[in-house]
Amino acid sequence: MSPYDPSAFPPFAVTVDLVVLTVRRHALCALAVRRGESPFQGRWALPGGFVRPDEDLSSAAARELIEETGLCAHDPDSPVQANGAHLEQLATYGDPKRDPRMRVVSVAHLALAPDLPAPRAGGDANSARWAPVDALLAQGGYGREGEQATPLAFDHAQILSDGVERARSKIEYSSLATAFCPPEFTVGELRRVYEAVWGVALDPRNFHRKVTGTPGFLVPTGGTTTRQGGRPAQLFRAGGATLLNPPMLRPDV
Amino acid sequence: MSPYDPSAFPPFAVTVDLVVLTVRRHALCALAVRRGESPFQGRWALPGGFVRPDEDLSSAAARELIEETGLCAHDPDSPVQANGAHLEQLATYGDPKRDPRMRVVSVAHLALAPDLPAPRAGGDANSARWAPVDALLAQGGYGREGEQATPLAFDHAQILSDGVERARSKIEYSSLATAFCPPEFTVGELRRVYEAVWGVALDPRNFHRKVTGTPGFLVPTGGTTTRQGGRPAQLFRAGGATLLNPPMLRPDV
DNA sequence: ATCATAGTCGTCTGCTTGACGATAAACACC
DNA sequence: GGTGTTTATCGTCAAGCAGACGACTATGAT
Numbered sequence A, B: 001m002s003p004y005d006p007s008a009f010p011p012f013a014v015t016v017d018l019v020v021l022t023v024r025r026h027a028l029c030a031l032a033v034r035r036g037e038s039p040f041q042g043r044w045a046l047p048g049g050f051v052r053p054d055e056d057l058s059s060a061a062a063r064e065l066i067e068e069t070g071l072c073a074h075d076p077d078s079p080v081q082a083n084g085a086h087l088e089q090l091a092t093y094g095d096p097k098r099d100p101r102m103r104v105v106s107v108a109h110l111a112l113a114p115d116l117p118a119p120r121a122g123g124d125a126n127s128a129r130w131a132p133v134d135a136l137l138a139q140g141g142y143g144r145e146g147e148q149a150t151p152l153a154f155d156h157a158q159i160l161s162d163g164v165e166r167a168r169s170k171i172e173y174s175s176l177a178t179a180f181c182p183p184e185f186t187v188g189e190l191r192r193v194y195e196a197v198w199g200v201a202l203d204p205r206n207f208h209r210k211v212t213g214t215p216g217f218l219v220p221t222g223g224t225t226t227r228q229g230g231r232p233a234q235l236f237r238a239g240g241a242t243l244l245n246p247p248m249l250r251p252d253v
Numbered sequence C: 001a002t003c004a005t006a007g008t009c010g011t012c013t014g015c016t017t018g019a020c021g022a023t024a025a026a027c028a029c030c
Numbered sequence D: 001g002g003t004g005t006t007t008a009t010c011g012t013c014a015a016g017c018a019g020a021c022g023a024c025t026a027t028g029a030t
Helices: A057-069 A133-137 A156-173 A176-180 A187-198 A204-213 B057-069 B133-137 B156-173 B176-180 B187-198 B204-213
Strands: A013-024 A027-034 A048-050 A086-093 A104-112 A128-132 A218-225 A233-238 B013-024 B027-034 B048-050 B086-093 B104-112 B128-132 B218-225 B233-238
Touching: A013 A057, A013 A156, A013 A176, A013 A187, A027 A057, A027 A133, A027 A156, A027 A187, A048 A057, A057 A086, A057 A104, A086 A156, A086 B086, A104 A156, A104 A176, A104 B104, A128 A133, A133 A156, A156 A176, A156 A187, A176 A187, A187 A204, A187 A233, B013 B057, B013 B156, B013 B176, B013 B187, B027 B057, B027 B133, B027 B156, B027 B187, B048 B057, B057 B086, B057 B104, B086 B156, B104 B156, B104 B176, B128 B133, B133 B156, B156 B176, B156 B187, B176 B187, B187 B204, B187 B233
Parallel strands: A013 A104, B013 B104
Antiparallel strands: A013 A027, A013 A048, A027 A128, A086 A104, A218 A233, B013 B027, B013 B048, B027 B128, B086 B104, B218 B233
């Protein structure tokens, strides 16, 4: 930051907002936090915050992700997944009126995480929760057990919608659906991820043939599990392949 | 812009940078401008500039596009193409050290344009030109007729590379390749677009079958042309379809 | 023992693709 | 006018993949 005439450019605030998606109970869910301050006080919003002066955008997103969920973002260039989530830049939102206080440009990021025990929000358990994206995006807003239905704050409904659309299309041609799964998972669990994200039913037999027949998508661990009931299923880990060729085909569209 | 404590957030400069692509003489080319100021004075860079205080990001990108090329960006939600270019947000680059002067966050946009007579750069004809992306991205830099070879300024090589990759993958599953063509074009011209962007040779017969068989991709205008030599070819306009299903398949990959 | 549940292996049919032969309609040149 | 060149367009054939669906397997529940 060398000295430079600050009047030569208009100052902006830059934030990162996070669309954190997971699959819970057969539904695609997003992390939402309740705003404690004005504007939109008491409304649900996406987690996010200001980018610090010497911080990269992706670092800021990873920091927010840890603060909100405890998840470590794994480097997208490394095949390691560990207990971390997938994190990528989504898009940037900079409408001059998107924040009534000042000019804010928000660089939204998309995170995909396996099902987690519970969100944490700086200790305040009631101010962060997983909510089905359908409910968050429903025009009436979001209500649970009689709670007041309110739309998301700012332009966060648009951001969430864009993030969901990105996730829906990206699991078609990449192995990203495995980011929704624990380190070891069965073909059925992976299929339920696709079904939840796309909102469709898939044929278990054709799905099994497809994913086990795509080289590099899944590697068997040798173990089996019966946690879903029924016949024990083979356990797999995500393989090295990131791009699926040919892609998974989404019905209809 | 209500009054608000300006010390509550760190100020950033926000710019838009443009990756403007076109196909000239069987090669994918990008618009490059020569920097007149420090830093990177005299080096080639992507066109761009500061976002104005009350301007949307996409408006800023469209304004820069007009200033640099005279092209009107057409609304991506409207099927009209007219004489305009396709314009979409690409990604945002915010490394704290990407500009040595100050903290700059740049929202890069991708524009796809038909072959144009010549770029204009505020009247200075020598400070803007179309250059093959291969040359701009070559590690040695860009040299033409003995001109000094220099890499692009800032992180613009990365931005250009990301833009080219986006274009390459997006013409697979969308009708965006038509954005590189004039309003009326032949199947052969469209095929040469694919060949230039992907850098491969495609079978004219299979390509013809594919694009004419995809509903909504092309609509015949009734006219024919012989501007490429050989047998006269039917003229087409871009159809309403934006997503190709099934997609065009890129050889190898 | 029987049923319900979930996983896994096959089969068949239709569609799409890639390779490539054949024909058509213009121009260039002799 | 004939001949070759160029580009466009139509057809054919085999291989591969996807969707529909039958059959069998291995567990737990009743």
